[in-house]
Amino acid sequence: MLSTKDNELMCRVGPGTLMGNFLRRFWIPVFPSEDLPGPDSDPKEVRLLGQDLVAFRDSSGRVGLIEALCPHRRAPLFYGRNEEHGLRCIYHGWKWDVEGRCVDMPTEPAEFNFQDKVRAESYPTQEAAGIVWAYLGPPDKRPALPDFEWMRVPASHRYYITYKQRCNFVQAMEGDIDPVHGGFLHSNLAGSREDSIFERILKSGGIKDDGLVRGKGAIWESKSNYNYVLGDHAPRYTVKDTDYGIMAAAAHKAEEGSLYWRVYQWLMPYHTMFSSVHGHLWIPIDDENTMVWCTSWSVDDPIPEEVRWGALHGEWPHVGTKDPATGLLRATRENHFFQDKQWQRDESYTGIRGTREQDTAVVEGMGALLDRSREHLGTSDTIIIAMRRRLLNLAKALGKGKEPVAATKSKVYRVRAWAGRMEGDAIEGFLDTPDAKERAVTVVG
Numbered sequence: 157m158l159s160t161k162d163n164e165l166m167c168r169v170g171p172g173t174l175m176g177n178f179l180r181r182f183w184i185p186v187f188p189s190e191d192l193p194g195p196d197s198d199p200k201e202v203r204l205l206g207q208d209l210v211a212f213r214d215s216s217g218r219v220g221l222i223e224a225l226c227p228h229r230r231a232p233l234f235y236g237r238n239e240e241h242g243l244r245c246i247y248h249g250w251k252w253d254v255e256g257r258c259v260d261m262p263t264e265p266a267e268f269n270f271q272d273k274v275r276a277e278s279y280p281t282q283e284a285a286g287i288v289w290a291y292l293g294p295p296d297k298r299p300a301l302p303d304f305e306w307m308r309v310p311a312s313h314r315y316y317i318t319y320k321q322r323c324n325f326v327q328a329m330e331g332d333i334d335p336v337h338g339g340f341l342h343s344n345l346a347g348s349r350e351d352s353i354f355e356r357i358l359k360s361g362g363i364k365d366d367g368l369v370r371g372k373g374a375i376w377e378s379k380s381n382y383n384y385v386l387g388d389h390a391p392r393y394t395v396k397d398t399d400y401g402i403m404a405a406a407a408h409k410a411e412e413g414s415l416y417w418r419v420y421q422w423l424m425p426y427h428t429m430f431s432s433v434h435g436h437l438w439i440p441i442d443d444e445n446t447m448v449w450c451t452s453w454s455v456d457d458p459i460p461e462e463v464r465w466g467a468l469h470g471e472w473p474h475v476g477t478k479d480p481a482t483g484l485l486r487a488t489r490e491n492h493f494f495q496d497k498q499w500q501r502d503e504s505y506t507g508i509r510g511t512r513e514q515d516t517a518v519v520e521g522m523g524a525l526l527d528r529s530r531e532h533l534g535t536s537d538t539i540i541i542a543m544r545r546r547l548l549n550l551a552k553a554l555g556k557g558k559e560p561v562a563a564t565k566s567k568v569y570r571v572r573a574w575a576g577r578m579e580g581d582a583i584e585g586f587l588d589t590p591d592a593k594e595r596a597v598t599v600v601g
């Protein structure tokens with residue numbers, strides 16, 4: 157449970173809000189670089205943290221991100237002509253460069269120098285790992301990019317899938333650090349995971365049965381290890397505050413004298429990792445909409461083409477009902493996520509097809525911005541409680557002038573999630589054992 161006041165502080169992201177200011181201390185992934193394929197290619201509409209913007213690649217290949225409406229009489233610059241180092245408004249021809257300078261003002265006499273007095277709001281961008289990143293915070297606080305393992309591997313070793321969820325980013329993100337929901341929401345009545353993700357992964361090879369996946373195109377833990385998760389719906393937890401956010405672990409029962417550990421990472425301000433080669437980014441479009449980035453990577457070998465293809469177009473694609481035109485799922489609240497009640501009776505736990513659709517059905521179904529004052533949290537919500545507390549405390553601390561350390565130390569992001577069966581049954585202090593520490597460090601970094 158969270159007071160309505162704290163809930164509002166945690167979820168509202170527009171300019172000037174507590175959380176909005178916090179998020180604006182970090183670089184934000186905005187869209188894949190290929191969306192602006194070349195110099196003077198078509199501009200792109202962007203909505204980020206409640207701000208409407210337009211992105212364009214100028215004649216020299218630089219990416220500009222400026223306010224969506226022309227500073228003259230507020231016509232939308234998205235319709236503009238992208239030509240010769242600037243975006244020209246179609247209403248009266250005023251032209252803006254990537255830094256928001258007015259470089260041509262054909263309707264005004266040159267001697268008035270009015271051109272020098274007007275500026276479009278603009279934000280710095282940079283491209284890394286095939287993504288355009290933007291920084292919307294104070295110029296003097298601009299940090300380095302986070303140093304994630306998935307950003308360091310070659311392009312052939314990773315892929316991204318994005319889609320939109322129609323709810324607040326914290327609400328969407330909480331589902332990723334909820335260690336027990338998979339045994340229900342993503343299961344079938346036979347007690348196993350219902351999609352064929354394991355078969356897809358096994359085909360790609362390289363799974364080690366301790367779940368310590370160190371590459372070879374592997375995406376997820378082994379099927380036999382996942383049975384520990386399905387076999388123990390009430391694991392025990394330990395959580396640790398870190399420079400970058402929190403590290404948390406759920407210990408599921410395993411063979412006598414051992415535990416099956418799943419170690420999760422929440423990294424400021426919107427990254428979650430629950431596997432050593434798969435993670436998510438939860439980017440607020442505004443208070444009630446989130447862009448979800450699913451990142452998959454391999455450490456050693458390129459990801460086989462059939463795995464990449466399968467994730468996008470196969471029988472069980474990563475996001476099965478995505479509408480490419482809108483980025484939204486076709487499965488929505490309005491059509492009850494295509495829930496098949498007969499299938500739910502006979503076989504599927506939910507009757508909803510697709511992991512992302514199942515997740516979306518529950519997080520969007522709560523409403524776009526959930527009032528958490530009516531929740532009743534249990535021990536299984538331990539990691540979520542810790543993440544909320546840390547997120548709120550960090551944002552409140554910034555409100556009192558304390559800058560977030562992680563924003564300036566990109567190397568703290570060189571961590572990974574992992575899973576594996578370990579000897580011993582001690583819970584407290586587990587994350588500080590040498591074995592656990594070693595596994596949480598990136599290999600490529």
Ligand code: FES
Nearest residue numbers: 226228229245248
């Ligand atoms: S509104 Fe853009 S040039 Fe007039």
Ligand SMILES: [Fe+2]
Nearest residue numbers: 331337342515
């Ligand atoms: Fe899920």
